[in-house]
Structure formats: C-alpha cells, structure tokens
Amino acid sequence: xxxxxxxxxxxxxxxxxxxxxxxxxxxxxxxxxxxxxxxxxxxxxxxxxxxxxxxxxxxxxxxxxxxxxxxxxxxxxxxxxxxxxxxxxxxxxxxxxxxxxxxxxxxxxxxxxxxxxxxxxxxxxxxxxxxxxxxxxxxxxxxxxxxxxxxxxxxxxxxxxxxxxxxxxxxxxxxxxxxxxxxxxxxxxxxxxxxx
Numbered sequence: 001x002x003x004x005x006x007x008x009x010x011x012x013x014x015x016x017x018x019x020x021x022x023x024x025x026x027x028x029x030x031x032x033x034x035x036x037x038x039x040x041x042x043x044x045x046x047x048x049x050x051x052x053x054x055x056x057x058x059x060x061x062x063x064x065x066x067x068x069x070x071x072x073x074x075x076x077x078x079x080x081x082x083x084x085x086x087x088x089x090x091x092x093x094x095x096x097x098x099x100x101x102x103x104x105x106x107x108x109x110x111x112x113x114x115x116x117x118x119x120x121x122x123x124x125x126x127x128x129x130x131x132x133x134x135x136x137x138x139x140x141x142x143x144x145x146x147x148x149x150x151x152x153x154x155x156x157x158x159x160x161x162x163x164x165x166x167x168x169x170x171x172x173x174x175x176x177x178x179x180x181x182x183x184x185x186x187x188x189x190x191x192x193x194x195x196x
Contacts, residue, residue: 018032018033018034018035019034019035019036019037020034020035020036020037020038021036021037021038021039022038022039022172023039023040023041023074023075023076023077023100023172023173024039024075024172024173024174025039026039026041026059026061026075026192026194027061027073027074027075027171027172027192028073029192030061030073030188030191030192031191031192032192032193033056033192033193033194033195034192034193034194034195035052035194035195036194037049039075039076039172040075040076040077040100040101040102040103040104040172041059041075041076041099041100041114041194043100043102044100044101044102044112044113044114045057045059045114045194045196048196052195052196053195053196054195055195055196056193056194056195056196057115057193057194057196058115058189058190058191058192058193059075059099059114059115059190059191059192059193059194060099060114060115060116060117060118060119060187060188060189060190060191061073061074061075061099061187061188061191061192062074062075062077062078062097062099062119062185062186062187062188063185063186063188064078064169064171064176064183064184064185065183065184065185065186066178066180066182066183066184067180071176071178072169072171072176073171073188074097074099074171074172075099075100075114075172075192076098076099076100076102076103076114076172077096077097077098077099077100077103077171077172078096078097078169078170078171078185079094079095079096079103079169079170080094080095080096080097080161080163080167080168080169080183081093081094081095081124081167081168082094082166082167082168092126092166093123093124093125093126094123094124095121095122095123095124095161096108096109096121096122096123097119097120097121097122097156097159097185098112098119098120098121098122099112099114099119099120099187100112100114101113101120104173105141106137106140106141107140107141107142108120108122108140108153109122109153111153115190117157117187117189117190118155118156118157118187119155119156119157119159119185119187120153120154120155120156121152121153121154121155121156121159122151122152122153123151123152123153124150124151125150125151125152127150128150128151132148132150136148136151156187157186157187158184158185158186158187159184159185159186160182160183160184160185161182161183161185162181162182163178163180163181163182163183169183
C-alpha cells in the first residue's frame, strides 16, 4: 500500500510472463504478478509501454458481495445506477466506486490511486439537472468537474449499497446480474502486483 513519503514501487528480480490487457483480466489475476498493457488502471499508472523493468506496484481490487458471497471482482470500478437506455445516467442518483479514478475517457476521481488501500466513491445526486450533468461530463474528461454541490467524492474501504428499483450494476464495464437487495463492496489491498 502506498503511503506519503515512501516509494510506491518496489524492486523485484523475478520475471513475470503473464500479460493482461484489460481491467477485467487484471481482476482475474488476483494474487499474481503481471504486466499490464491496457485499461483504466494502466492509465492511472502512467500507461507504461515497452519492455517491463524490475519494479512492481501493488494494486488493490474491489470485491462485490451479496449475502456474504463474492459475485464479482473489479480492478477499476463498480458503477451502480440506472440502465443506460433512454436517459440512463443523465437522470437519477448513481454511484461509482473507483480504484483507478478513471472510467473510460472520464476522470471521475482525480486523486485516486490504485494502490493506496482505499477506493474513491463518486456519487451524483438525483437532484442534479440534465444541463449540469452534461457540463460535468464534459469537464470530467480532464478531471475538472469538481467541486460541485451535486457531486461528491469520498474515500472508503467498505461500502454497502441498498439497490433501488431500476438500478443496475456494472463491474469494469460489464453488467453483473444481481437479484439481491443489498451489495457489500470491499477493497482488497495489494491484491495483484503489476510490473512496470
């Protein structure tokens, strides 16, 4: 886990032959050391390319549980909100628990780091107008959408969310079927190591 004033990468002489190219593949590599070549976590780590060196960084993962059972693991984010058809994410409240700060082309939590032992919970209030949402979406491509009274970011290690009617769950861009009324999300510190 990274801490202020300490190096965030460690030297490691071992060799890793596993290369992953997406956040979903990174989440599936829990407990391993891999070379990462794509996805939001890759972008958060500076998008290193070329031949990997002998430095590794520990990356946290997010477990999504329902009734005590893990139903999914995320490397980058878990999005909870309305289905994207019709107005989708442009109305109602929605929440993103992000490890990397990035969700595709959007930088929702500019201060997030994928190896700090916590995730950033980005929430949009249901009262936010359509016009404000469109403006915030444009500014979030540069991470310039904050502060805003209808947007909130807070750091968490655990988060419980009671699903409302019409809400859906996406893990690293893939929809997760969940019939449970409540989700428990938990950060798993240093769950995978990425060679830089």
